[in-house]
Amino acid sequence: MIGFLLTRLFSLAAVVLGVVSLVFLLLHLVPGDPVEVMLGESATPADRGELRRSLGLDRPIAVQWAQYLGRLSHGDLGASLHSREPVAALVAGRAQATAQLGAAALLVSVAIGLPLGIGAALRDGRGLDRAALGLCALAMSVPSFWLGPMLILLFSITLGWLPVSGRTEAGAIILPALTLGIPLAAVLTRMVRASMLQVLGEDYLRTARAKGLPPAQVTLRHALRNAALPVMTVLGLQLGGVLAGAIITETIFQWPGLGQLTIESIQRRDYPLVQACVLVISLAYVVVNAATDILCGLLDPRVRMT
Amino acid sequence: MSPTARLSLIVLLGWTALAAFAPLLQLAPDTISLPEIMAPPSRASWLGHDDLGRPMADRLVYALRTSLLVVILVVPLSAAIGAGVGIAAAWRGGLLDACIARLMDVFLAFPGALLAIAMAGLLGPGIGNVVIALTAVSWVGYARMARAQAHAVKSREHVLAARVLGTRTPAILLRHVLPLIAAPLLMEVTLGVAGVILAEAGLSFLGLGVQPPSASLGAMLRDGTAYMLVAPHMVIVPGLAMLALMLACNTLGDALQRRLDPRRSLSLMPAA
Numbered sequence: 001m002i003g004f005l006l007t008r009l010f011s012l013a014a015v016v017l018g019v020v021s022l023v024f025l026l027l028h029l030v031p032g033d034p035v036e037v038m039l040g041e042s043a044t045p046a047d048r049g050e051l052r053r054s055l056g057l058d059r060p061i062a063v064q065w066a067q068y069l070g071r072l073s074h075g076d077l078g079a080s081l082h083s084r085e086p087v088a089a090l091v092a093g094r095a096q097a098t099a100q101l102g103a104a105a106l107l108v109s110v111a112i113g114l115p116l117g118i119g120a121a122l123r124d125g126r127g128l129d130r131a132a133l134g135l136c137a138l139a140m141s142v143p144s145f146w147l148g149p150m151l152i153l154l155f156s157i158t159l160g161w162l163p164v165s166g167r168t169e170a171g172a173i174i175l176p177a178l179t180l181g182i183p184l185a186a187v188l189t190r191m192v193r194a195s196m197l198q199v200l201g202e203d204y205l206r207t208a209r210a211k212g213l214p215p216a217q218v219t220l221r222h223a224l225r226n227a228a229l230p231v232m233t234v235l236g237l238q239l240g241g242v243l244a245g246a247i248i249t250e251t252i253f254q255w256p257g258l259g260q261l262t263i264e265s266i267q268r269r270d271y272p273l274v275q276a277c278v279l280v281i282s283l284a285y286v287v288v289n290a291a292t293d294i295l296c297g298l299l300d301p302r303v304r305m306t
Numbered sequence: 307m308s309p310t311a312r313l314s315l316i317v318l319l320g321w322t323a324l325a326a327f328a329p330l331l332q333l334a335p336d337t338i339s340l341p342e343i344m345a346p347p348s349r350a351s352w353l354g355h356d357d358l359g360r361p362m363a364d365r366l367v368y369a370l371r372t373s374l375l376v377v378i379l380v381v382p383l384s385a386a387i388g389a390g391v392g393i394a395a396a397w398r399g400g401l402l403d404a405c406i407a408r409l410m411d412v413f414l415a416f417p418g419a420l421l422a423i424a425m426a427g428l429l430g431p432g433i434g435n436v437v438i439a440l441t442a443v444s445w446v447g448y449a450r451m452a453r454a455q456a457h458a459v460k461s462r463e464h465v466l467a468a469r470v471l472g473t474r475t476p477a478i479l480l481r482h483v484l485p486l487i488a489a490p491l492l493m494e495v496t497l498g499v500a501g502v503i504l505a506e507a508g509l510s511f512l513g514l515g516v517q518p519p520s521a522s523l524g525a526m527l528r529d530g531t532a533y534m535l536v537a538p539h540m541v542i543v544p545g546l547a548m549l550a551l552m553l554a555c556n557t558l559g560d561a562l563q564r565r566l567d568p569r570r571s572l573s574l575m576p577a578a
Contacts, residue, residue, distance in 0.1 A: 011411075018412030029428045137560075141552035143504055145511045145524070146545035149531045153538060244417035248508055252531070262420075263512055266427035278424045282416045289415075 004297055012290045019286060023279045024068045027271055028061070055272075077279075078272035082265075087276040091258065095280060097167060098257030101180065101250070102242050104173050106235075108181025109188050116185070117192025118219065124197060132189060139186035144245055148179040148252040165254040176253040180245055184238055191234045195227035202226075229300050236292025240285040311561040317554035324367055325374035333364035336519050344537035354539045357529055362543050368521040369544065373551070376433065376506040380440045381498050387441070388448025389491060393479060395449075396456035406453070413446040422505055426514040436515050440505050444498060451494050455487035462486075489566050496562050500555035507548060523548050 035052050036043075049058075055078075056064050071078070077087040120132040155175060156164045163169040199205065200223055208222045209215075247259035254260070258277055265273035307315075339359035347354040353362035395406035413421075425439035459465060460483070468478045503523075509515035510524030518525065523544050530541030 014408065015411050015415045018408065019415050022412055022416070026424055026428060029425060031430060137553065137556065138549075141500075141556050142549055143507060143527075143545070143552065145508065145527055145531075146541070146548060149527070149534055149541050150545065153534055153541070157535060240417040241419075244419035244423075247420065247423060248511065251512060262423065263427075266423075266514070271428070274424060274427065278420060281420055285417050285420075286415045 005294065008290060008294055008297070012286070015286055016283065019282050020069065020072065020279065021065065023275055023282070024065055026278065027275060030271065077276040080265075080270055080273050082268050082270045082273070087272050090261070090273065091276050091280050094256060094258045094261045097255060098243070098246055098250070098259060101173065101176055101246060101255055101257055102239070104177035105180035105184060105242055106239070108177050109184035109235075112181070112185035113188030114192060117189040118196060118224065120189065120193045121196035121200060122219065129193075132193070136186040136189050139182050142183070144179050144183065145248050145252060147182065148175070148249060151175050151178060152252075165252075167254075167256055172253075172255075176249050176255050179252070180242055180249045183245075184242060187238055188231065188235065191231050192227065195230045196223055199223045199227045229296060232299075233292060233296055236289055236295075239288050239292075243281050243285055308561065310557055314554035314557040314561075317550055318558065321370055321551060321554075322374060325371040328367050328371045331367065333361075333367055335360060335364040335368040335521055337361070337364075344533060344540065346537065346539055353543045354537070356526070356540055357533050357537070362526075362540070365521045365526060366544060366547055369523045369526055370547070370551075372433070372516055372520060372522045373503050373506060376436060376440070377499055377502050379437045380444065380502045381495055383437075384441045384444040385448045385491065385495055385498070388445040388450075389452040389484075389487075391445070392449040392452025392454075393456045393483060393487075396453045396460055397475070397479065397483075403453075406449070410446050410450055410453075413443075414450070416443075418443045418501075419505065419508065422509065423512065423514065426509050431514055431517050433516050433520070436506060436509055439509070440502055443505075444501065447498070448491065448494055451490055452487060455490055456483055459483050459486045493559065493562050493566055496555065496559040500552055500559065503548070503551060503555070 035048050035055070035057060039047060039051060052058050056067050059067070075088055077091065079085065080087055080090060083090070116132050116135075120129040123129045152164055152175060155162045161171075162174055163172045166172055205218060205222055208218045213222075246255075246257060247262055249255065250257045250259035251263050258281055262274065262277040262281070265271075265277060337360060339355065342351075342355040342359040344357055345351070345355040345359070347362075351361050351363060353366065356362055356365065391406060395403045422439045422443045425442055426435055429435040429438060465478060465482050468482050473482075506515060507522065507524035507527070510522040511528045512524075513528070515524055516522040526544040527541060527548075530537075530544060534541050
């Protein structure tokens, strides 16, 4: 058990170091001289020299990398080029809104996906199952940047039930959470259905039915519990997709989260801020995946063997 | 082949043909016409006009052409790089394999769309940078698949026999290893097409992709969203086209997966 935890934590540390290094290298993708791009044509050579020194760009790349790691270990992500504020504070302020949106989207997907997946599995091959699978195919194919505007068109403009965008009005979270949660619900439905179908054919379920347990108890306690593990793994993996999808969803709905900040900082060429946003979103993804992995290991001894 | 799979194939072939032969159709995707600004669909122009009075139907064809161009560049490029890296790692083994496995772990640790957005944003807009960003993100999926498959094939008897007979390594890889791992790679390619169409449109929607006046599904959706209140056809038309394209790719990918691997009858979308 402890060995399992240690190997997982060690590989997590290696991946985190790799992710940090790749994010560090991202800044060097900017074509030409990033300092020139940041300051524009009118900057004096003295200004350029100063910015170059303050970003550490006048040193060899290995030294820059070590300095970047050193600053990160103190929680120092640099200062925004645009507002001069510390990047860490800007990012922390936005992370909460994204976490809230992500949690709401997860809630939407579980509320739709779990009952629909169970229902489809129990009615395998019949009307409800076919309808559910058709809906899933549709929901998995619809791009979020079309689903979002269509939901606005229907619920905000035609019906006038919900606010178009922002975070301040009541109910403002509903449409972005649906936009982000519906495709995830489709993945979840298919996964729950497949996992349930596999479990429903097992001998112990026949036994449970044969000894006269009520159908609800057979489905929920005996089948769903055993079907839950693969579903959880997928849910954990998909959460990363949710974080990335949040970039587009937040842009559509003007939701003031990390995704919107990423796009704003790209548009303003605020490179330290871009770096920090990418870093925080990907680290969140890595940690969620590792946590899912470890949780599955705790729940199911079979996972620990591999 | 099921009727839905056949319909999907027809949609995809229609898309390819329309996009490939667009110049022969004598369309006018960039012709600005002030009297027809945001004109709704009518008998004369089926899909209406956009905010500059350009015909939506003509622009849609050229947007589909942009999608096809990006797919044709990104999918073979990333499949070739990924398959090459994956097979090389599995074949050589040892330190190289370990290093490549670590590198793949790092790339897989990023949500793909995030890395593509960051790279495209930092490189600057334009179709060339879109291709670079998407290839840099999608090679790793093919590499993971190729490496796992090649590891399994490497120790098969026919490969051993070829080595014992003194066949040169490139010939072994091309004639005895690649054909055996081609089927799963092909499946990855089908799903990859959907992923690349979606990613290109997503980048253009964010303003990081193809630049005006070139047409792109994402850019059309972005303009459409801005004028949604006054001209809903501007957002509905490109959205439906894209939905049809994605649905066709995913349906065909599912059908192919069922054919190749009947045990795993469900597929998961590549994280978009």
